[in-house]
Amino acid sequence: MSSNPRWRVAVVGATGMAGQQFLVSLSNHPWFELTTLAASERSAGKPYREAIARSDGSSTWLCDEVFPEQFADRKVVAAPELDLSNVDLVFSAVESDAARQLEPIYAAEVPVISTASAFRYEDDVPVLIPGVNLEQAALLKRQQRERGWKGWITPQPNCTTIGLVIALAPLVRQFGLERVFMTSMQALSGAGKSPGIAAMDVLDNVIPYIPQEEEKVEKETRKVLGRLEGEAIVPLDLPVSATCTRVNVRDGHFESVVAALAREASLDEVAGALAAFGREFTDLGLPSSPPELIRVLDDPYRPQPRLDRDLNDGMTTVVGRLREDHALERGVKFCLLSHNTKMGAAKGAVLLAEYLVQQGIS
Amino acid sequence: MSSNPRWRVAVVGATGMAGQQFLVSLSNHPWFELTTLAASERSAGKPYREAIARSDGSSTWLCDEVFPEQFADRKVVAAPELDLSNVDLVFSAVESDAARQLEPIYAAEVPVISTASAFRYEDDVPVLIPGVNLEQAALLKRQQRERGWKGWITPQPNCTTIGLVIALAPLVRQFGLERVFMTSMQALSGAGKSPGIAAMDVLDNVIPYIPQEEEKVEKETRKVLGRLEGEAIVPLDLPVSATCTRVNVRDGHFESVVAALAREASLDEVAGALAAFGREFTDLGLPSSPPELIRVLDDPYRPQPRLDRDLNDGMTTVVGRLREDHALERGVKFCLLSHNTKMGAAKGAVLLAEYLVQQGIS
């Protein structure tokens, strides 16, 4: 990224759920000016408000936040024809198949931060979480060099991975981790919107399976927590066992976690490590940054998705029910809550962009 | 129990949720004749239909099953004044505090099968699950002898324990178990009715804490799976780690389980052990018995509470998503579903009674 006074950014996949959330996250942003909205051919040429309308004219705006009127009349461009000459940075919110095709085209010219999984598992592609593993941004140079791109691609992790990794990172660093078990109760919005989860299916129910989710969480956790050696990531040697389920909650992924520490630590030490984590990052005071990466609650009835997901506008991982686990040596267990469409998606991507800009990484 | 041609049974706590379920389970029972309905002083002397009515005359009948009209005009008696001379067996569905007072009074004369936890953890009290540990009924003799009772007390386990233990029992027996991790997503009906879970609290939410539930599950699992030595139970030396949460599901406790086997076994062997479990018990063909204690499903989207809880009228534990776990040596993991107000409560208690009668245990 060059040192513009104000960055011109594009959102690709702007009409979908994640795309709409980017609009919210970028409206009135102090550093980023959202100049370009791109979507599929079907939407191209229409004003944004029309592109997200049903045939009867009603709106499909999905966010709880008010529709940002400033973008209403912005004409949507076709994603494959995005003119990059006026764009400094692309936020990609398309599905994985489209991402595989489009993102390299963009990355040839400008940096791409993506919510899609298409490139997450490639060796030269870092999966960055603000405050956790920004040193892995070093891979971006290798990516540019090897692929001959002016820009690069960095995808966000899966929205279930992100809260887990934020909570595990301080434990890995301070105590070491030997193994982790996680059962998630994931929110509906994590399944996206088209078609998303049918109300008929999830009412009075739990759905015990989310295709490929467990594999993603296990693999991404090891990668994000991995060690940078030169320009390569050595995944953390950490057995992670994930069971991912869907419950009838709108937003906020809840996770029940059991972990074996590598060395003895009291619950107070663990709580302290969690609460103190990321201070050096939050102290940067980036525009989308929460004041704390992790909040630890004492009330045993917390965290609860409805009550806690919006803490610090959904950018803080909330941990509760911290206690010893007696089925593992040096076992601890806790519950966590992470807002899957805030820190876990668009706003998390914007925060990452802020960091990379602030660090002069481009 | 004596060898009556037809057993006269009483339900104590008949107006509450568990009590109502006993009425359903006992209406038209081939062996048991429900002769006595007992409840608190407040209900005493009223016809049963009136005892469960609101002040405006509307009914508080809670079960999905149709109200059994045959009991509508039966006069409710006060629990402390239950006349045991006409009763061969008591089903107790009162709260734990009341159970501690009332059940010994009844047990002095007749057998008591209880859904309350009051006596679950006493050394001479077996917690029996049909098909799992009926040999522990041997403790009843000791209980009678030591306490000087003609009858005895046997409480059911917690409704979250029961499905877990049914699924673990075949694994313990065939392969041995080294440790178990369980995260539950429990149904609303498990919290009872007065006041139960407020709709406001659980809508769009997960409640991560159920007081004392985890301790109960951990302790009861070891006891039920324990070994009978003489007239004492030696709890199984099995570390169990439970996290118990509440989700917005009416009936059916869902559990995510990870277990380390003591010896190598393929998934097919594990599935086979589960599916075959309890055959000798179900072959007895007891009136309330399901044809299978465990059903193993292949569809990865199952079990689901709404779709699977009523299998075999809620008396079968449904297991799915059986797969290897790589965070443990010889790890397996699976999900299970157990109907908390059928096998996990009144109908499970009736099934137990049928077994004890059939075995001539009294």
Added chain:
Amino acid sequence: MSSNPRWRVAVVGATGMAGQQFLVSLSNHPWFELTTLAASERSAGKPYREAIARSDGSSTWLCDEVFPEQFADRKVVAAPELDLSNVDLVFSAVESDAARQLEPIYAAEVPVISTASAFRYEDDVPVLIPGVNLEQAALLKRQQRERGWKGWITPQPNCTTIGLVIALAPLVRQFGLERVFMTSMQALSGAGKSPGIAAMDVLDNVIPYIPQEEEKVEKETRKVLGRLEGEAIVPLDLPVSATCTRVNVRDGHFESVVAALAREASLDEVAGALAAFGREFTDLGLPSSPPELIRVLDDPYRPQPRLDRDLNDGMTTVVGRLREDHALERGVKFCLLSHNTKMGAAKGAVLLAEYLVQQGIS
């Protein structure tokens, strides 16, 4: 219809939600043998079980009833290529656009009973509700004659209309009606499955609009309650005002109704007329018939969708909260519940077929 000893029937649209419900309604039917399952080209040639499977092999079976294994291996045929030489009757469960194309092809040869709205509003097409307006079946002759068909088409009314009309019919006949106001709270299953209502949209919410629903209810009510003059229906001159909303309920359309009677009647007379309605029809004892078309409840807290929708397997309209209305002269008001996927869809269509067969209408 000819006088076969056993009718060979086809279900078109067999893989969709309504189609699946036809399979349930027709499995082990005493008069109808489901010989042919038809669906779109995409499903053609596959065994039925495979035709309703996801790409990962899991099932999309939607009904709460157990999958009828007897049809699992039946090969699905392409709807446009349905061989009518082995079929005596077609149940059509396709979308309206497909119905417009396919149903006339079938009707040229055999009778068609449809859940689609395509032909509902045509002058020579009766919309028949068992017990309400079967005299309008006289139009079928005209339809055959004018269209040159050997068969005919009769569509069911909208699933919101059906409960309303069943409750209004006895009032029209005994007291006359001057105007009707209805606000519905409709169940999710009424919106179908592909894609249906997204859970994200309806959780903690009411959706105040269902496209075209209000117009359908208003128009169909007047048609079904209309008078047969020769071979034409004169719609009832009844102003009907409908507001149709969607709530987070799986099955069972709930309706709040206010009506002005044309002549004075006491609440007892009204209740009596409702409860007695359709006796001559239910006395026929048809295989899918409920013992009563309408059940009137006194408990002010009833009907409730979850508690009352399954009364008589969803074939009875449940009325409650009957009271005077003081904002209209001779006003009465009440709430009603009608099972939208039982009486309001496939099983209602099967009941209609039974009646037509029994009456020798073909």
Added chain:
Amino acid sequence: MSSNPRWRVAVVGATGMAGQQFLVSLSNHPWFELTTLAASERSAGKPYREAIARSDGSSTWLCDEVFPEQFADRKVVAAPELDLSNVDLVFSAVESDAARQLEPIYAAEVPVISTASAFRYEDDVPVLIPGVNLEQAALLKRQQRERGWKGWITPQPNCTTIGLVIALAPLVRQFGLERVFMTSMQALSGAGKSPGIAAMDVLDNVIPYIPQEEEKVEKETRKVLGRLEGEAIVPLDLPVSATCTRVNVRDGHFESVVAALAREASLDEVAGALAAFGREFTDLGLPSSPPELIRVLDDPYRPQPRLDRDLNDGMTTVVGRLREDHALERGVKFCLLSHNTKMGAAKGAVLLAEYLVQQGIS
């Protein structure tokens, strides 16, 4: 009320749901200083945080807003022993029975604004809605004179009445109204918290009855829209027919309304009257006032409780689906949404207090 620079106010019933909402509405209020928290004997003497804690120390704070720490250590006083010498105004949030006893004691000394229904139907007690009928405040003088009080009591209307009346008021004034039909779908929070609606009862359900609610709505609507003659209110001669139901929505009462106007008006005129209503009140710019009393939406899918209840912090009544009704002469119909715990409870009461203070009514 005297002309203090800053009003010292008490909240009675401070630990309940409505009471908690008063704390939120009054924290950092520019005019009112919450000096006294009163509740039942059980809470008296405890710091507020402790008074709302469960026995295990966890909090029962119910509002979505963050707990106002400034009140955490404030000692709760017993309601009957409230010292009025330091209080200029009492907000009463107790149940109706307690209100009947306590409120006259307070009113003898200071003004009382109440959410309870105890005094709503007395002749000398006005039920005031900001922007609608503040001229009826004239009754307060009569109340003081006749009852010999220095203060007075003014209760808020029922939370279902308030949105209905706000929408009807402009129609009454500009066009006249002949009759009104309303079916409500009310939120869970309207039922309060102890015990409130059980989740088991309302999941996958609609509850068609709320005791006494319909009578309250009908009677209060006529009173609030009535005419002041001297020091008496002549209720509006308007037949109102209400059906009140409960749905599984946390906050926001949704109402389907049909009304007959007294003179012809186009939909545009009606929409204009609604949108313009209360301008003279909102122009006062009171601290808790919304910028608009009514918002009219064109999107037919709106209002929706989840999407629209928080408009202007829940202080605006949202109207949508405005259309002609053909079952009434000069009929119009629409849907409305009103936040039952904001405008419909504590914050509405605070707004009313602001108005009375600003007008010098005391």
